Amino acid sequence: MTTLHLHVDSQFASPYAMSVFVALHEKGLAFDMSTVDLGAREQHAAGFAGLSLTQRVPTLVHDGFALSESSAITEYIDEEFEGPRLYPTQPRSRARARQVQAWLRSDLMPVRQERPTEVVFYGAKAPPLSPAAKEAAAKLYTAAQSLLQDGAEHLFDQWCIADVDLALMLNRLVLGGDSVPSRLEAYAARQWQQPSVQRWVNQRRPPL
Amino acid sequence: MTTLHLHVDSQFASPYAMSVFVALHEKGLAFDMSTVDLGAREQHAAGFAGLSLTQRVPTLVHDGFALSESSAITEYIDEEFEGPRLYPTQPRSRARARQVQAWLRSDLMPVRQERPTEVVFYGAKAPPLSPAAKEAAAKLYTAAQSLLQDGAEHLFDQWCIADVDLALMLNRLVLGGDSVPSRLEAYAARQWQQPSVQRWVNQRRPPL
Ligand SMILES: [Ca+2]
Ligand SMILES: [Ca+2]
Ligand SMILES: [Ca+2]
Ligand SMILES: [Ca+2]
Numbered sequence: 001m002t003t004l005h006l007h008v009d010s011q012f013a014s015p016y017a018m019s020v021f022v023a024l025h026e027k028g029l030a031f032d033m034s035t036v037d038l039g040a041r042e043q044h045a046a047g048f049a050g051l052s053l054t055q056r057v058p059t060l061v062h063d064g065f066a067l068s069e070s071s072a073i074t075e076y077i078d079e080e081f082e083g084p085r086l087y088p089t090q091p092r093s094r095a096r097a098r099q100v101q102a103w104l105r106s107d108l109m110p111v112r113q114e115r116p117t118e119v120v121f122y123g124a125k126a127p128p129l130s131p132a133a134k135e136a137a138a139k140l141y142t143a144a145q146s147l148l149q150d151g152a153e154h155l156f157d158q159w160c161i162a163d164v165d166l167a168l169m170l171n172r173l174v175l176g177g178d179s180v181p182s183r184l185e186a187y188a189a190r191q192w193q194q195p196s197v198q199r200w201v202n203q204r205r206p207p208l
Numbered sequence: 209m210t211t212l213h214l215h216v217d218s219q220f221a222s223p224y225a226m227s228v229f230v231a232l233h234e235k236g237l238a239f240d241m242s243t244v245d246l247g248a249r250e251q252h253a254a255g256f257a258g259l260s261l262t263q264r265v266p267t268l269v270h271d272g273f274a275l276s277e278s279s280a281i282t283e284y285i286d287e288e289f290e291g292p293r294l295y296p297t298q299p300r301s302r303a304r305a306r307q308v309q310a311w312l313r314s315d316l317m318p319v320r321q322e323r324p325t326e327v328v329f330y331g332a333k334a335p336p337l338s339p340a341a342k343e344a345a346a347k348l349y350t351a352a353q354s355l356l357q358d359g360a361e362h363l364f365d366q367w368c369i370a371d372v373d374l375a376l377m378l379n380r381l382v383l384g385g386d387s388v389p390s391r392l393e394a395y396a397a398r399q400w401q402q403p404s405v406q407r408w409v410n411q412r413r414p415p416l
Contacts, residue, residue, distance in 0.1 A: 049350075053307070053351045053354055053355065054307065054311045054315065054351060055347060056311075056315070065300055065303075067300075067303050067304070067307060068307055068311070069306070069307040069310035069311050069314075070310075071306065071310050072303055072304075072306035072307040072309075072310050073303075075303065075306055076299070076302075076303040076306075079299060079302075080299060091284070091287060091288060092273055092275075094284075094287075095273075095275050095280055095281075095283065095284040096275070096280075098277070098279065098280035098283055098284075099261070099262065099275060099276055099277040099280040101280075102277035102278075102279050102280050102310075102313065103262045103264075103276070103277050105310065105313070105314045106277075106313045106314050107262065107264070139263060142257075143261045143262060146261055147261065
């Protein structure tokens with residue numbers, strides 16, 4: 001029997017853990033979950049470091065195979081398991097989805113730093129954006145508006161996992177009280193209502 | 209007729225541009241190349257920003273389809289074109305290759321900052337590593353030693369694109385004069401001799 005075990009952060013605040021959590025739910029896969037206390041540096045302790053080569057959450061263990069890095073995990077889930085596709089099948093759309101995922105994980109650092117996901121999941125207060133963060137936010141809005149057709153519910157023909165990642169990034173700003181173009185705010189709000197996303201949003205969190 | 213045009217940084221110092229350059233060569237694909245002056249912020253100017261959604265090099269334009277983010281590009285090349293595989297075909301090896309790529313692009317920041325690729329491609333001097341960079345380097349060595357079988361030439365059964373990325377990351381330290389475990393140093397040196405890699409290393413570079 002196949003077993004799937006997902007390791008996530010104990011605050012349920014990692015956007016990357018959320019992406020894998022949503023992917024597993026969208027695929028209709030049953031999985032167990034346990035938490036790693038990043039504040040206590042538990043990810044570097046022998047137990048977890050022996051499991052995760054990169055000492056990071058999320059880590060998915062599938063029948064003894066431990067895999068970290070969320071985009072690698074969601075690609076693996078999509079290739080290994082039946083069910084709704086997590087990535088577009090059309091080659092250029094699939095490429096674009098991968099571009100969005102890679103970009104959101106390696107750029108826009110000032111937004112990620114000044115609008116940490118505690119703003120999203122704990123309602124933490126957010127001070128005004130620095131000029132560097134404003135510039136990064138503007139770049140995010142330009143790219144997202146270019147990708148999203150007017151009124152579109154998804155980036156591509158159908159929902160894909162990059163929609164979750166993009167909505168999370170936009171919601172850092174929406175929930176931080178920043179002025180986000182209304183089309184993007186509406187897209188992020190719709191994405192946020194997806195039941196698999198709401199399951200993550202509604203996790204019972206320990207105090208910060 | 210298919211056309212491929214690759215936009216890279218004018219210093220030929222981007223490890224991500226190198227990764228795509230090597231991928232195209234390994235696939236035996238002909239392509240044109242032009243350079244973007246990052247020092248002059250040319251990537252944010254109207255021309256390039258109109259092409260690259262994420263305003264970053266590398267960007268590959270394939271028959272009018274412009275794609276940025278190196279790992280998305282190499283996945284696209286591998287799926288679209290015949291020739292030697294850039295990613296392993298075995299599912300868990302392919303997952304691991306993606307994990308390595310995603311990790312090297314989103315972690316180990318102190319090593320990337322204190323051992324910029326000018327150390328690798330321009331022989332720039334490197335001051336001693338900070339404690340944070342030493343910790344990141346140790347994590348890199350642990351992961352690489354866990355992945356690489358003793359004396360193995362590649363991460364997996366055959367060469368893959370993640371070998372290029374890992375060798376570049378290790379060579380930041382080797383060429384920075386840091387003490388790198390000999391097994392890893394030998395691996396990186398062998399990878400560096402790959403003709404496609406040497407073509408990138410030997411690009412004629414403008415002064416820094
Ligand atoms: Ca725990
Ligand atoms: Ca792992
Ligand atoms: Ca130029
Ligand atoms: Ca692009």
